[in-house]
Amino acid sequence: MMKFDLTLRVLLERANQLFPKKEIITRDYSGTFRYTYADFYKRVNRLANTLKELGVKPGDRVGTLAWNHHRHLELYFGVPCSGAVLHTLNLRLSPDQLAYVINHGEDKVIFVDKDLVPLAEAVKEKLTTVKHFVVMSDTEELPASHLSPAASYEALLSKASDQYDFPDIDEWSTAAMCYTTATTGNPKGVEYTHRGLVLHSYTAALPDALNISESDRIMPFVPMFHANAWGLPFVCTFLGTTQVFPGPRPTPEDICAVIDEHKVTLAAGVPTIWMGTLNVWETGRYDHTSLRALICGGSAVPRALHKAYLDKLGLPIIHAYGMTETTPVVLVCNPKSYMQDMNEDDKLDLASKQGILVPGLEMKVVNEDGNEVPWDGRSMGELLVRGPWIAKEYYKEPERSKPAFADGWLHTGDIVNVDPEGYCFIVDRAKDLIKSGGEWISSIDLENTIMAHPAVLEAAVIAMPHDKWVERPLACVVLKEDHRGSTTADEIIHFLTDQVPKIWLPDRVEFIEEIPKTSVGKFDKKELRQIYADVAAVEA
């Protein structure tokens, strides 16, 4: 067979050659913007010429601090197809973290949305490698800012030629990179090769994965700065699929309006967003019937959310699982053909799992001794994966890479069980699991059970060190306003007694005002562990 590199250029050229009339739509600053793949292609060529003008060379990193829109899509192709590396920047990072990832990635140019200019301004003094800022808006006018040197994206593109000869690129070249926030220390960078992104596109589109075709109209609500927006911009361009972008700062109401107006067939996002849109859809103000499904990942989709969507809107949520290190799609939850006759309860149980491995990857689930655990739906172990779109290391972090990528497998840090059909269920993060006397206790399970108590608003469970049992659970509970002072720890324990194994019962229940949260709204257990480090030490 021919030596023919798997590169993003093939995806880009195909869209232009076969689907020049198909559309890309953005909810832009000043209303709906729409253009065709033919227009898109010309602008990607203009962008490639612009990058050359700015002195960007093959292998240089180009940062983007941007929402989901067609300009970001242009960067998704213009940067890697000209040989440079797209570095998507998480606009929710703290200024220190943002400066760190730009400097560590050695970004040469930063493309920034006009309303995100303050973020760039906040870190500009700390940046050591950036030579240019390019501000993106829907006009050629350059907004006033303290960024320097700065230029307007639209002005640069309008001056550039729409003819560019995309170079032949080795498929093992880095096309893009993204940093993942670490539990300790600085964010860690993940590099994506052209090969990995192309193969990931094939897999994501398969009927048994996300089932994407040219006839779809797809909206990634998942940010383009996060794990390639689950690869959707690449898949859709490959197939000539209509792309609909929600643009800057979309609210749940905006999402519903965009889905209605542009007849979106498939939208992708984290559970939180679909909790918000459910309320909007329930008002009946927006039509959702163009949707065939929602894709949901990033964190576990509660069973209740699956049920609410099915009961109230007749809309299935497709559960998927991945992480920055995996491009990201690893698991997708579609029932097998012979499972179609399951009753509604079993279907919901299945939908609550993260799914089965997509074609092309390999997985195993191992216990602390490195032995594989049986696929019995109960035995827990860490999920290990390997394959062509799984990272092999963290960027310029040989020491931190060793444990995560030991023996040629990515150690996901996720504790799962696998049922006999191969469906994985994420039980806990490895670091949050409580290891008590050789048994594993899922902090998530315990939290969910506590949160079902009528007096409880929120609960987070962490491990306390213990002399005999190694670790024991400590429950941090926030009571609802009207129960504060009246509900006791004993009541909580009593409530749990029939619902969890005896050894799961927390040794301590601490009532607190609020559970600390991370920048993305997850429980900050690192912070909780620090707060209770002394208490635990005394107890132990």
Next chain:
Amino acid sequence: MMKFDLTLRVLLERANQLFPKKEIITRDYSGTFRYTYADFYKRVNRLANTLKELGVKPGDRVGTLAWNHHRHLELYFGVPCSGAVLHTLNLRLSPDQLAYVINHGEDKVIFVDKDLVPLAEAVKEKLTTVKHFVVMSDTEELPASHLSPAASYEALLSKASDQYDFPDIDEWSTAAMCYTTATTGNPKGVEYTHRGLVLHSYTAALPDALNISESDRIMPFVPMFHANAWGLPFVCTFLGTTQVFPGPRPTPEDICAVIDEHKVTLAAGVPTIWMGTLNVWETGRYDHTSLRALICGGSAVPRALHKAYLDKLGLPIIHAYGMTETTPVVLVCNPKSYMQDMNEDDKLDLASKQGILVPGLEMKVVNEDGNEVPWDGRSMGELLVRGPWIAKEYYKEPERSKPAFADGWLHTGDIVNVDPEGYCFIVDRAKDLIKSGGEWISSIDLENTIMAHPAVLEAAVIAMPHDKWVERPLACVVLKEDHRGSTTADEIIHFLTDQVPKIWLPDRVEFIEEIPKTSVGKFDKKELRQIYADVAAVEA
């Protein structure tokens, strides 16, 4: 991203790990045989151990002379996954050609179906590299034959261990090979790499290609000895799809019975077979409603066949195009989303085209000067393709490879036009095209027009050399019995006058008894050209 080779082992292991209960079904010698992917996997392991016992080493070629059945599927995986090369032998080759390809491929072992043993016996004296014959049937008994040394497939497998540790294989290793019959000279070998077969599997399964999922029940009628049975055995195993094999010497009646009994959803074959099954289905004896479509390629699907299937059975035929050199899928004809409103006539016109390029390949259409022709639905040129599952050369044929693979493109030898939407229509084989005074005349178009004359049974058009026009068309016409002696050449020319451009009108019409055919039933124009070489020379 990890260095993770794209090999058939990943497809095989996935079927066993995630779809052990799914079935593979064969219409076997003594009735229906069915087993699960778990059983299949064990037997592939046994086969790999058997190959080792027989002295097959990595890179050795293993020939198969076999129909479509589960044993052939075992060889599809057992041979390449153990590092050897699967060489599928065309059981319709002449003995001389068969001996040539076995010797040229240097096959070490031949696996032969019991009813095909006479074919192997007919060539055995000429074979220079074969060390073993293995006879396949549904019992452990070895049928009497003159093959030596010979063993029974079932006996060998029953003795072998069902545990085998499949080796890591470089994705650029050859997994399989197949010879294509050449218009002149010996058959030419095409090698398929693991990488190419895996990528082809991804593409074939895509919603916009053949749209294959686990829930399908697929029957390849296209022979497994021909271009990987269009890749279906690999795709289906990858996805855990139910596979249904028609077994030895299936008639159209057998095909219809198997589709009915096993509720096949998608079947693939050449137009001839679907012409035959149409008559059977019209009797109403077999149910076809499990089918969602037929896939048809190998030669052009007549518009009338599309229409007959739609009108009589409500069943669409999906036109596809490829060749031995292309693994084979290159074009598939699915209408784009915005074409759904076409009227029935336009839909049939579209269905009669070979389709658009599948994701991952690149194409261009060039005239004799090597310049690309416009995509206007009229301009003709040769189709050139390149990509990860396109051959780069003919096996051990450097001289013959040069013109076919010049400049990194496969020159398909097919003359096509491309409409503005990118749909290709095959006008003629390059060698059959008549080049008259700078204009190209499609021999196929002219033949089809002549064959519409009520007195004509068959017609083949070839080029005669001509001093002024370089070439001019000569029509060889077979009249129906009751028109012989009464219909004249002038009548044929008159019939054509309003239907084709004036320069297309044949210079000669020769009435003949029968049109010579090749081993696969196509018009043998090479033979016709020899017959008329002198006539033409005199005329010119």
